[in-house]
Amino acid sequence: MALYKLQINGRSYQADVEPDTPLLWVLRDNLGLVGTKYGCGIAQCGACTVHINGEATRSCVLPVSAIGTSKVVTIEGLSAEGNHPVQQAWDEVDVPQCGYCQAGQIMTAAAFLKKNPKPNNEEIDAAMSGNICRCGTYHRIREAVKVASNKPAK
Amino acid sequence: MKLAASAGGGLLLGFNWLSANATPPAVVDEATAAAGNLDFNSYLSIATDGTITILSPNPEVGQGIKTAFPIIVAEELDVDWTKVKVVQAPLDTTKFERQVAGGSGSIPHSWDRLRQAGATARLMLMEAAANRWKVPASEITTDKGVVMHKGSGRKLSYGELAQDAAKLTAPKDVKLKDAKDYKLIGQSIKNVDNKPILTGQPLFGIDFHREGMLYAMVQHPSAFGMKIKSVDASAAKAMPGIVDVVQFKNNVAVVGKSTWQVKKAREALKVEYEKDGDLESTSDHNRIFTELMDSPNATVRRKDGDVEAAFKKAAKVVKSEYQCPFLPHSPMEPMNFFAHVRPDGVELVGPTQTPERARNETAKLLGISPDKVTVEMTRMGGGFGRRLAADYVLDAVEVSNLVKAPVKMIWTREDDMNGGNYRPSVRYRFEAALDAQGNMIGYKLRGVGINAGNPTREDNFPSGAVDNLLIDSFDHKSPITTGPWRAPITNFLAFAEQSFLDEVAQAAGKDPIQFRLDLLEKAKKSPAGEVKYDADRMIAVTKLAAEKAGWGKKKGVHQGFSLYFSHRSYVAQIGEVAMQKGKPVVKKIYAAADCGVVINQSGARQQIMGGIVDGMGHAMYGNMTFKNGAPEQENFNTYKLIRLNEIPEIDVFFVDNGIAPTGLGEPALPPTGAAVANALFKATNKRLRNQPFVEEDAYKSIL
Numbered sequence A: 001m002a003l004y005k006l007q008i009n010g011r012s013y014q015a016d017v018e019p020d021t022p023l024l025w026v027l028r029d030n031l032g033l034v035g036t037k038y039g040c041g042i043a044q045c046g047a048c049t050v051h052i053n054g055e056a057t058r059s060c061v062l063p064v065s066a067i068g069t070s071k072v073v074t075i076e077g078l079s080a081e082g083n084h085p086v087q088q089a090w091d092e093v094d095v096p097q098c099g100y101c102q103a104g105q106i107m108t109a110a111a112f113l114k115k116n117p118k119p120n121n122e123e124i125d126a127a128m129s130g131n132i133c134r135c136g137t138y139h140r141i142r143e144a145v146k147v148a149s150n151k152p153a154k
Numbered sequence B: 001m002k003l004a005a006s007a008g009g010g011l012l013l014g015f016n017w018l019s020a021n022a023t024p025p026a027v028v029d030e031a032t033a034a035a036g037n038l039d040f041n042s043y044l045s046i047a048t049d050g051t052i053t054i055l056s057p058n059p060e061v062g063q064g065i066k067t068a069f070p071i072i073v074a075e076e077l078d079v080d081w082t083k084v085k086v087v088q089a090p091l092d093t094t095k096f097e098r099q100v101a102g103g104s105g106s107i108p109h110s111w112d113r114l115r116q117a118g119a120t121a122r123l124m125l126m127e128a129a130a131n132r133w134k135v136p137a138s139e140i141t142t143d144k145g146v147v148m149h150k151g152s153g154r155k156l157s158y159g160e161l162a163q164d165a166a167k168l169t170a171p172k173d174v175k176l177k178d179a180k181d182y183k184l185i186g187q188s189i190k191n192v193d194n195k196p197i198l199t200g201q202p203l204f205g206i207d208f209h210r211e212g213m214l215y216a217m218v219q220h221p222s223a224f225g226m227k228i229k230s231v232d233a234s235a236a237k238a239m240p241g242i243v244d245v246v247q248f249k250n251n252v253a254v255v256g257k258s259t260w261q262v263k264k265a266r267e268a269l270k271v272e273y274e275k276d277g278d279l280e281s282t283s284d285h286n287r288i289f290t291e292l293m294d295s296p297n298a299t300v301r302r303k304d305g306d307v308e309a310a311f312k313k314a315a316k317v318v319k320s321e322y323q324c325p326f327l328p329h330s331p332m333e334p335m336n337f338f339a340h341v342r343p344d345g346v347e348l349v350g351p352t353q354t355p356e357r358a359r360n361e362t363a364k365l366l367g368i369s370p371d372k373v374t375v376e377m378t379r380m381g382g383g384f385g386r387r388l389a390a391d392y393v394l395d396a397v398e399v400s401n402l403v404k405a406p407v408k409m410i411w412t413r414e415d416d417m418n419g420g421n422y423r424p425s426v427r428y429r430f431e432a433a434l435d436a437q438g439n440m441i442g443y444k445l446r447g448v449g450i451n452a453g454n455p456t457r458e459d460n461f462p463s464g465a466v467d468n469l470l471i472d473s474f475d476h477k478s479p480i481t482t483g484p485w486r487a488p489i490t491n492f493l494a495f496a497e498q499s500f501l502d503e504v505a506q507a508a509g510k511d512p513i514q515f516r517l518d519l520l521e522k523a524k525k526s527p528a529g530e531v532k533y534d535a536d537r538m539i540a541v542t543k544l545a546a547e548k549a550g551w552g553k554k555k556g557v558h559q560g561f562s563l564y565f566s567h568r569s570y571v572a573q574i575g576e577v578a579m580q581k582g583k584p585v586v587k588k589i590y591a592a593a594d595c596g597v598v599i600n601q602s603g604a605r606q607q608i609m610g611g612i613v614d615g616m617g618h619a620m621y622g623n624m625t626f627k628n629g630a631p632e633q634e635n636f637n638t639y640k641l642i643r644l645n646e647i648p649e650i651d652v653f654f655v656d657n658g659i660a661p662t663g664l665g666e667p668a669l670p671p672t673g674a675a676v677a678n679a680l681f682k683a684t685n686k687r688l689r690n691q692p693f694v695e696e697d698a699y700k701s702i703l
């Protein structure tokens, strides 16, 4: 076990865990930030996507020891009021079905739009195809990314 | 039942949302309610501050029931939707007669009851206003949570009248709204849980936390047909954070302080297994299918006319076989449950589509009375039928019972995919006899399934439309466990049957849609045996789909038709394939659905689109194979689910016929495979008969 100091959602957290513990489980088990979801554990589904220094990253395969001073943002910290343009777009388009995959979808979309604020359809498809939605909300995800891209950036 | 919310001195109306002869809605006083002595299984409350709370008794698995139920109540109540709070009910087996999210049955069960409850409350509020203003109730109207008297211009909000209304007796035989006056039903209403979902709040079973709880993972046998020979847990026990390693039946559970520690320690277990039954491989299943297909003494499911004679005099016979593999359900949230087995009772919290089964099986396992078990239902990260079983609930119960502590049990994706309860693998053989005019005068279907029970649906179309018909089946008993999977049996049967009918139409030289319409007309005019579907509703969705898709009128696209009635709803689909750089691409699917009244446009459209994406994805890619009893795929790297860049465009249309609503969680899925395959056939002349398509030589040859 070792003590890790983490910068998450603009706050400092401490976790006493084994170095190989994936960030996903530190968030969920140690810090009570359960918005980040487990879906596969092998970087295949995107349910666990968080931002590390602004990059969409699969937290299920990221050992806590590799984070250092990087800034972590999870779905809980994407916006103070749940009103990030991507979150707003997701509500307007009424994307969630079961909802389980959506935190990962939103984090992927938010990082993508930051880099490419006015994407075309092919770029949206490429960016969002790493995230699985078992309920098949893909059409709405695609539409919501477009809606978000037409909102003023935050 | 006990109440999860209080009316704060306002009106509390209890009602029964299921049984036809249940007690009508009645006012409930809060003391009785708090004591849990209610004779009702649902309620709506109007607090003095105007807050309206509606209890949604069905577990939310993503089918939208938590939103749709309250919409129905709110419609008749005539309230501002934004003022309505929706609460999920805990399990109460004495009052919740059908607290199950499966079989698309949630809406049809409660349609009348829910409307009646809303209408009753509204009448009482109007009566309270009439009494106060001393005017006849007939002069009173309502609008969005406000009661009005036009003559005097007086107005009071529901909240202001709630206390008065609570003193009245609930009227009987209330009149329900005319469909044309609906303000909420049929609109697009957003999922009531959007906010917590989109901000990552704890909602799902896997998010549940209890101070002091332990984490557990269970190692199940490595293959179906294996049992434990020996367990060496010494290395696992010595690992950090591990509290205990316990064994129950054929399982070994590692219990500790965190998910990761438990997962790593489980990898350090040394468990030896030995043979306990047949260790079947996929190649064995193929052999078994072939053997049984030609065996005597199949179980006859339906027999009309004289099928042998019809085939003897046939001008033409068409014969084809279709086969599908096992499929795991793969809900995004893997199986998990919280259990706390205490000396005085058991507390269960988690995602289940059948809370009552979870309770009963727990009670049976522990030898206690079911009323000692409480079940709290969480939101579910998908179910697709998997959470109708309680095996994973019992994992949690067993472990908690053995370690005497509150335990959250989690399956990894690998556990989930390899934990059984699959959609069964099935092979069908269809035979059709055509007369010289291309009429189908004989029809045979034999289904052979592996733990599939009855793999046919003998009363589904084209039964009733063919004079001489024989449907029979075999079932092979296997150690590989199976269970209901979204649209059980029909999820593949519909593909096979609708593809085969396309083959028959072609052999008869008829347009595929006209061929089916002729059969449906025959089922209406001179039915053969019982007809257990509504031929007119089948015809209506067929015509709507054909009209919207411009059937047969388009250049440059190849269209395939499919039609199915299942789970009480009717869905027709037309797939469109275009050739791009010499390769066929599924560009679009049109869906025409008749599910009666559409409660919520937004939810209903997504159910259809999601069902189509699901149906296409599994038809194209889903493949679970076995080697000596062991599953050969264990995670999304080797078991492929459809992704966003692989979906076709989808257009959804509803038949508006005002009939009481039926479910939509399942019926859109069954027709999709054939809409796709029939369009691919048009484009390439290659017939896909087995799923997944990507493994078919015919498919490989066109891509």
Ligand code: FES
Pocket (backbone or CB within 6 Å): A037, A038, A039, A040, A041, A042, A043, A044, A045, A046, A047, A048, A049, A058, A059, A060, A061
């Ligand atoms: S849980 Fe990390 S990608 Fe699936």
Ligand code: FES
Pocket (backbone or CB within 6 Å): A096, A097, A098, A099, A100, A101, A102, A132, A133, A134, A135, A136, A137, B062, B332, B381, B382
């Ligand atoms: S909404 Fe259910 S998995 Fe995406």
